[in-house]
Amino acid sequence: MTPEDILSYIQQAQNGDRQAFQHLVKLMMPRLYGVVFAMLPNRDEVYDILQDTFVKAHRALPKLKEPRAFAGWLTRIAVNTTKTRLTRQREYATEPNAFIFEQQSVPDQAVSRLEQADLQALLNQALTELSSDHREVVALVELQEMNCAEAAEILGCPAGTVRSRLHYARKQLKRILFPYRQYFTQEEPQS
Amino acid sequence: MSESSFETELSDQELAHVLTQGAMQPSAEEQARFWQDLEGRLEQADKSESETVNDDSPMRSLPPLVEPESLSPAQSRKIFALRPAFLSVAAAVVVVLIALPVMKQGDQSPQTSESSVSLDQLESELGRVDSQPMTLGAAPPAEEPLSAADQKTVSRPAADPDQAALKDSEQEKQSVPLRKSRNESVKPSAKTPAVKPVANAPKNKLSERKAEQADQLKQSVSPEQLAKEADAAKKLAQEAKAEAVAQRWAELKKILADLPVTVKPLNATQAELQVSQEQAAALEARLSAWSVPSALSHKFFRADQVTYLLEISGRP
Numbered sequence: 020m021t022p023e024d025i026l027s028y029i030q031q032a033q034n035g036d037r038q039a040f041q042h043l044v045k046l047m048m049p050r051l052y053g054v055v056f057a058m059l060p061n062r063d064e065v066y067d068i069l070q071d072t073f074v075k076a077h078r079a080l081p082k083l084k085e086p087r088a089f090a091g092w093l094t095r096i097a098v099n100t101t102k103t104r105l106t107r108q109r110e111y112a113t114e115p116n117a118f119i120f121e122q123q124s125v126p127d128q129a130v131s132r133l134e135q136a137d138l139q140a141l142l143n144q145a146l147t148e149l150s151s152d153h154r155e156v157v158a159l160v161e162l163q164e165m166n167c168a169e170a171a172e173i174l175g176c177p178a179g180t181v182r183s184r185l186h187y188a189r190k191q192l193k194r195i196l197f198p199y200r201q202y203f204t205q206e207e208p209q210s
Numbered sequence: 211m212s213e214s215s216f217e218t219e220l221s222d223q224e225l226a227h228v229l230t231q232g233a234m235q236p237s238a239e240e241q242a243r244f245w246q247d248l249e250g251r252l253e254q255a256d257k258s259e260s261e262t263v264n265d266d267s268p269m270r271s272l273p274p275l276v277e278p279e280s281l282s283p284a285q286s287r288k289i290f291a292l293r294p295a296f297l298s299v300a301a302a303v304v305v306v307l308i309a310l311p312v313m314k315q316g317d318q319s320p321q322t323s324e325s326s327v328s329l330d331q332l333e334s335e336l337g338r339v340d341s342q343p344m345t346l347g348a349a350p351p352a353e354e355p356l357s358a359a360d361q362k363t364v365s366r367p368a369a370d371p372d373q374a375a376l377k378d379s380e381q382e383k384q385s386v387p388l389r390k391s392r393n394e395s396v397k398p399s400a401k402t403p404a405v406k407p408v409a410n411a412p413k414n415k416l417s418e419r420k421a422e423q424a425d426q427l428k429q430s431v432s433p434e435q436l437a438k439e440a441d442a443a444k445k446l447a448q449e450a451k452a453e454a455v456a457q458r459w460a461e462l463k464k465i466l467a468d469l470p471v472t473v474k475p476l477n478a479t480q481a482e483l484q485v486s487q488e489q490a491a492a493l494e495a496r497l498s499a500w501s502v503p504s505a506l507s508h509k510f511f512r513a514d515q516v517t518y519l520l521e522i523s524g525r526p
Contacts, residue, residue: 037249037252041245041249044244044245044248045241045245048236048241048244049235049236049241052234052235052236053233053234053235056234057233057234060234062240063484065234066236066240066244069244070244070247070248070251073248074248074251074252074255077252077255078255107476107477108474138228138231138232139231139232139233139234139235141228141232142228142229142232142233142234143232143234157229161229162229162233189225190219192220192225192228193219193220193221193224193225194218194219196220196224196225196228197218197219197220200220200224
């Protein structure tokens with residue numbers, strides 16, 4: 020899908036074209052999935068948040084003045100929806116298990132090379148050890164491939180703060196993941 | 211890749227590899243049903259939006275107990291800032307409405323005989339005189355002042371012994387029919403000064419005076435006090451509601467104690483109930499028995515579980 024196609028879909032969706040909106044959902048959903056999951060690693064929650072995000076986006080899309088800013092705008096909605104969900108869960112959690120991260124086992128030592136699913140589990144485990152602020156910047160900059168200024172705009176903080184958080188988040192991730200280094204640095208077995 | 215024994219963290223490339231390969235992706239199944247679920251929700255949202263527009267019941271004007279998610283904190287603050295002002299104005303109007311009959315009675319009391327009097331009151335007083343076997347004579351000329359003695363003998367007109375003399379009065383022929391005209395100035399006899407009449411006092415003047423008195427009364431109750439009272443009443447109502455809701459939550463906890471249901475409170479009155487498909491019927495049955503079927507809205511199915519949105523109100 021070319022950028023022109025995307026722009027055209029956005030404009031059509033702004034005029035109420037449901038099919039154009041469906042194209043945008045199919046395009047953006049996988050991209051946002053990783054971002055939201057990094058902030059709240061629970062598949063059910065992520066799915067629900069993304070549904071909410073697209074419902075909100077559909078409602079507000081006619082008011083979007085700059086269609087080229089669609090991706091950033093949608094990401095902002097997703098991030099804010101996730102943050103609201105996290106805040107509510109913390110405020111109203113009555114039992115410890117009301118706020119559950121998806122439990123995923125760290126790969127066992129016998130595996131010589133990690134499958135992608137294991138790598139995901141490993142990264143998720145590491146992300147849960149970061150603070151929510153750090154998870155946000157990792158999600159936006161590392162996974163959504165935004166620059167610090169864009170992430171700062173979405174998070175509503177200075178770009179310097181984003182850079183600083185990113186630095187510490189990366190450092191922490193590197194340390195957390197270091198013990199598992201051998202599993203993902205091994206050479207691909209020759210077939 | 212070279213590895214130093216002093217290394218305690220991954221290199222940038224290694225981290226980039228993990229981040230690239232480990233980024234979470236939706237499963238094929240999730241992607242497949244995502245649009246279907248979303249379309250359902252969009253239609254539901256459209257429907258509820260149109261219902262909201264059409265719903266003009268008076269209950270719509272009541273402020274919500276819980277802040278809607280869509281309101282920003284700034285908007286919420288604005289709304290809550292307007293509430294005391296609205297309540298104080300409403301309370302002032304109520305006070306004035308309650309006070310009006312009291313003021314009317316005050317007008318009829320002898321203490322206010324120095325002030326103006328309403329025509330209705332005057333007529334009722336004269337009616338009592340009328341019930342006696344006598345005829346009310348025309349009043350003396352307006353410029354004729356009341357003597358001090360007359361003012362002292364103010365009493366109920368029927369008990370006035372001097373009224374008998376009115377029968378013999380030469381002014382009897384000039385007597386004015388009582389209900390001839392409301393706008394006509396009615397001057398009672400100097401002998402029956404139950405209240406001191408105000409000469410030529412038109413009714414609109416009386417209304418103005420009433421309005422003035424109402425304004426004075428309104429001003430005498432400070433807006434701050436009214437706002438305080440309104441706030442206190444609101445607080446009491448909210449506390450009562452919160453207590454009722456808390457009681458309902460406790461009931462719910464008891465009812466669902468032995469069912470494998472995940473309860474995720476969303477806010478003070480809403481919660482998400484997640485249950486496996488096998489247990490969904492049992493959950494619905496229990497909640498129906500608990501008399502909240504209307505408060506339970508089905509949200510969506512997942513592969514192995516059902517999620518419900520439960521709204522708890524204070525009333526069973």
